[in-house]
Amino acid sequence: MNKTTINFLLTLKNSSMSNKEECKIKLNSFSLAILKILYEEGFIQSFFRKNEYTYIKLRIHENKALLTNLKLISKPSKIVTLSSLELRFFSQKTRFLLVSTTQGLKTGVECKNHNLGGQLLFIC
Numbered sequence: 001m002n003k004t005t006i007n008f009l010l011t012l013k014n015s016s017m018s019n020k021e022e023c024k025i026k027l028n029s030f031s032l033a034i035l036k037i038l039y040e041e042g043f044i045q046s047f048f049r050k051n052e053y054t055y056i057k058l059r060i061h062e063n064k065a066l067l068t069n070l071k072l073i074s075k076p077s078k079i080v081t082l083s084s085l086e087l088r089f090f091s092q093k094t095r096f097l098l099v100s101t102t103q104g105l106k107t108g109v110e111c112k113n114h115n116l117g118g119q120l121l122f123i124c
Helices: 003-017 029-041 108-114
Strands: 022-026 044-050 053-058 097-101 104-107 118-123
Touching: 003 022, 003 029, 003 053, 029 044, 029 053, 029 104, 097 108, 104 108
Parallel strands: none
Antiparallel strands: 022 053, 044 053, 097 104, 097 118
16 A cells, blocks of 8 residues: 555545545545445445546434544555455454455455455454
8 A cells, every 4th residue: 555545545544533524635546446435335326427526425324434443454565465264264244354465456345255365454
């Protein structure tokens, strides 16, 4: 994961922790792919691009944003890779995993179904 992606994820987490409903971020293509997955999984209510910025509306449940528990696992100094067997040990009901595999970005459930391993990016 590069610096831009880490800044994107930390901005989402900080906006969630400060109870903001929206945030404005510049994105690269990798961060946009992560954003689309977060939208499909229900962590993001909506997003749209205007000029060079992307405006993101966070999903809030019971006065708490869903991304407050986001925890970065892989960093440039420490890359965490897991095999398909190791990914099965994580609880899929309480945690959301995002894994960078050879077939692209996949959630923990998709990795389990396709028997894939890869670099664990973050847990939410």
